[in-house]
Amino acid sequence: MAETVALIHVHRVSQQALAKALDQVLVEWKYRRVEAAPVPAAGLGGIQESFDRGVGYLCYLLSPERGNWTTVIQTFAERDDAPFLADLANRLSQQLQTHTLAILLHDEGVLFYNLDYRGTPRDGYTSNPQHFADQKLTEQEALQHRHMPKAFTPLLPKHIKIEKLMDLLNGGWWQAFDKKQLDEEGEPLDEELVVDEEERLAVFGGLLQLNGSAGYPFGQWRTTTFIDWKQYLAIYYQAKGRALPMA
DSSP: OOSOEEEEEEETOOHHHHHHHHHHHHGGGTEEEEEEEEOOTTOGGGTGGGSOOSTTEEEEEEOOOBTTEEEEEEOSOOOTTSOOHHHHHHHHHHHHTSEEEEEEEETTTEEEEEEEETTEEEEEEESOTTTTOSSOOOHHHHHTTOOOGGGGGGGSOTTOOHHHHHHHHHSTHHHHHHTTOBOTTSSBSSGGGOOOHHHHHHHHHHHHTEEEESOOOGGGTTTOSOSOGGGOEEEEEEETTOOOOOO
16 A cells, blocks of 8 residues: 555535535635536546645545445545544535445555444544554453444445444454454454455445445555546545646
C-alpha cells in the first residue's frame, strides 16, 4: 500500500443532497466551495494534478448513489488546515440525519473506521491498536479500542449475517489478542494472522455493499479501472481569506 485512502460513505442520501451538506458543514472549518465539475469520462488523468492545490484548498470526489450508499473520496492527505475525516463524517451524519461511515486505510497497513448515526458515534475500529503504540498495550488499554460491529445490523444486506462481519473484523491482530498469542512487542506470534488490510477493506465494503452490487474498488481509487468516473463530481473548496492561484 503506497498511499493512505480516506473515504466517507453516507447512507441513503443523493449526490446532490450530499454536496449541499458538504458545503454547509465545511463552513464550520472556514472553507467555501469555489468550483464543482464532473470528473472526465476518461477518468482521473485530466484532473489528477489539480486535486491538491496546496495549503488552503481541498478537493472531494462525490459518487452517485449506489444501492444504499453515496461515497465521498478525500483526495488529499490529512493535514492541520483541513477537517479530520472522522469529524467531517460525524457532522455530515448530523446534518443529513443518517448513518455515515468514515474509513481510513493507512499506508502502513492499518484499517480504521468510525460509524456515526445522526451525530452520535456508534462504533469505531482499529485493525491493529498496537501499531502506533510505543510499548505493548495492556489488556485494559487494548480493550479501549474494542469494536462493537453489532451497530451495523440495520445496515447489512438481508442475506448477510452480523456474525460474518464480526469474523472479518476480528481476524488478524484481534484474533491473536483473543487467543493471547501476542509477542513481547504486542504483535501476533503467528505470521499467518497478519492480514492484508486492503483485501480486508474490499471484503468489508462488499459485505456492506458500499458501492451497491458492483464490488468495492475504493481501496485503489487512484489507479483502478473499475470506477465509472463520468458520474462523479469533483468539488473544490478554498479556505476563507485565500485567493485562487493564478492559471
